[in-house]
Structure formats: structure tokens, C-alpha cells
């Protein structure tokens with residue numbers, strides 16, 4: 358879609374909005390980097406992803422591990438291949454490690470491990486641990502919350518004990534999964550139980566610090582995308598600077614909330630510093646869906662194609678040769694219930710800024726668009742600066758029994 362698809366309903370507020378102009382000076386990223394370094398260290402407890410460390414040297418790898426039928430393949434299929442959640446009922450059990458290379462804003466791989474294989478204990482299999490764990494960005498351990506999870510927590514504890522000496526940098530993320538069957542109030546109780554079981558097991562083995570994060574997830578709502586967003590954000594060097602840019606944009610444009618989305622997966626790779634809430638993520642994520650559906654029907658392509666195919670080919674808003682050239686995609690819509698405009702602006706072929714604006718700010722769209730232009734330039738420069746120098750894939754053969 359090349360044109361602005363702005364629509365507006367309801368009355369506009371006459372109250373003038375103090376929309377500030379961002380200037381190109383805001384693009385002095387090196388200065389911004391320095392200013393924010395301390396703040397980021399404080400917020401992340403000193404654990405900033407270091408772009409030079411081995412885990413992110415090549416294509417970062419996400420490992421999906423856990424018990425049989427815990428939902429690993431379903432998660433991968435729903436998040437990265439747009440499989441409708443109901444269709445995961447027909448997925449077959451994974452027999453071998455499934456390696457998926459994803460061509461997204463950042464190149465990374467997802468390895469789906471068969472639940473029945475215990476790579477540390479099963480003598481029938483011989484694994485080159487270095488080939489598996491040396492390039493890992495995060496190990497995602499999936500626990501089925503609808504099942505007895507004592508075996509799952511025990512196996513995770515064994516994995517942690519086996520990995521901590523040789524691969525201490527690996528981020529371990531625990532997805533307490535299938536929480537859709539649990540009442541809202543009960544979900545955090547289950548997460549707490551899982552956490553306590555793991556803490557007890559590790560404590561019995563002399564490990565006091567529980568160096569992992571827990572997420573309540575389900576493929577039937579947005580929680581799985583939110584959890585993956587957190588996982589991916591750990592892999593982004595200088596995430597704090599991205600957040601600072603979005604916070605700056607929110608202040609200058611009076612946005613309530615802004616996200617930088619990977620449109621293909623609907624993972625958000627950064628947001629501003631205001632507290633995160635599921636509702637705003639859902640609105641923005643659904644808006645990405647609307648725009649994608651709309652462009653499939655009315656976009657600049659000769660025929661409707663799958664989004665994935667387009668991403669692998671031309672940029673998402675590439676105009677046809679015989680059409681008037683457009684430089685980017687943008688869209689604004691006013692939600693009829695809350696009178697709050699939502700806007701989307703393409704950053705590059707993979708990324709888009711999606712923001713919820715304050716009521717009445719639609720009147721200020723020209724200034725807002727100019728500020729967003731500056732932010733887009735800043736983001737483009739950010740990714741240029743932080744692009745890994747040596748992003749060539751390191752091929753590590755994995756021995757399978």
C-alpha cells in the first residue's frame with residue numbers, strides 16, 4: 358500500500374497539543390549511546406547483551422527444548438510460520454532436531470528439539486555439545502502447565518547444571534506454556550510453583566542463583582508473541598538506545614505507547630520506557646495484521662501473495678515499475694471506542710513503528726509525520742551502526758545418533 362490510508366471518526370479535540378519537533382541533532386547516536394549506557398545497565402541488572410561475545414558471533418540461535426508434547430513445535434509454527442493455533446493439533450511429534458533459518462530484521466535460527474531426546478543423559482545419542490551451544494542466543498525451556506511438571510523442571514535443572522561451567526552466557530527462558538486452560542489469577546501461581554521447583558532442585562545442587570526468566574505463554578493469545586519479544590530483545594545489542602529513541606518519539610509526538618515491530622513475526626523488538634501492557638501490544642499487533650491483510654488485497658503487488666514470499670523477495674512496499682514511486686508505507690486509523698489514533702510507519706522491509714496516539718492528536722499529523730521521519734532515520738542509522746561485522750554463518754555439524 359503506497360498511499361496514506363488515514364481515516365478519522367468522531368470529534369477532534371480542540372485542545373492544542375504541544376507536539377515538539379525532533380531535529381536531525383537527535384540522530385547523534387553515539388552521544389545518545391553514551392548518555393543511556395548507565396541507565397540501561399541499571400535496568401538490566403548489568404546484563405547487557407555483548408555483541409562481541411561468542412553467543413552472538415554468527416547467526417544467533419534459539420533452542421526450543423522441553424518434554425514431549427509440551428508445545429515446542431506449535432510455538433515455532435505459530436510464531437514463525439503463521440500456522441493457525443488450532444492446526445497445531447495435527448502436528449506430528451518431532452523426531453529429529455528441526456533447524457529453521459529465519460530471514461528477519463536479524464538473521465537467526467530456531468532449533469526445535471525432539472522432547473524424547475535428553476542430550477545429556479541418553480547414551481544412544483552422541484551430540485557435539487559445542488556445535489549446539491556455542492552460538493546460542495537463548496535456550497527456551499517449554500513446560501506444559503497442564504501436565505505434571507516435576508519431570509520437566511528436573512530435566513531443566515540437569516541442563517542448567519551441565520551447561521553452567523562451559524556455557525555460562527546462555528540466556529535461559531522458561532515458557533510456562535498452555536496457560537490458556539488456567540484462570541487468569543492462577544497463572545502466576547503456576548509460574549511461581551515452577552520457579553520454586555527449579556530453585557529447590559538447583560539449590561540442592563549448590564546453585565543458589567536462579568539465572569533465568571519465566572513467562573506464562575499460550576499460542577491461543579498474544580502471550581507467546583510477547584514472550585518471544587522479550588527473548589529476542591535480549592539478543593539486540595544496545596537495546597536501551599532503541600528504547601530511548603522510542604521514548605523520545607513518544608514525548609515529542611505525545612504518543613501513549615510506541616513499538617518497533619518485526620512485521621513478519623509480530624515480535625516487538627523495542628518499546629518506549631512507559632510500563633508495558635498487554636492491551637496496547639494487542640491493539641498494535643492487530644493493527645499490523647490489518648495493514649498486512651489490506652496490502653494483500655489493495656497493495657502494489659500484481660496479485661495477492663503470501664507475506665513471507667514478499668519478505669524474501671522485494672521490500673514490502675516496493676512499487677511496481679509502472680506505478681508512481683512511493684518511499685514508504687504509512688497508515689493512521691482512529692479507534693472508534695477510545696478516539697485514539699493508531700499509526701504505523703514502515704522503517705525498512707522488516708520493521709515498522711506502530712504507535713498509539715493520545716486522543717485528539719490526529720490534528721497534528723503533519724508535525725507528527727515529520728518527527729516520525731526523523732525517528733526512522735535514527736533507527737536506520739542505529740541498525741547500520743550495530744550491524745554485526747562478521748555475520749557469516751558458522752557451520753557446526755551436529756552429530757545425531
Ligand SMILES: Nc1nc2c(ncn2[C@@H]2O[C@H](COP(=O)(O)OP(=O)(O)OP(=O)(O)O)[C@@H](O)[C@H]2O)c(=O)[nH]1
Nearest residue numbers: 426427428429430431445446450451472535575576
Ligand atoms: N491448550 C494449548 N495447547 C497447546 C498449546 N501449544 C501447543 N498445544 C498443543 O500441544 C500438543 C503438542 O504440541 P507439539 O507442538 O507437537 O509439542 P512438541 O513439544 O513439539 O512435542 P514433541 O515434538 O513430541 O517434542 C498439540 O496438540 C498442540 O495443539 C497451547 O498454548 N495451549
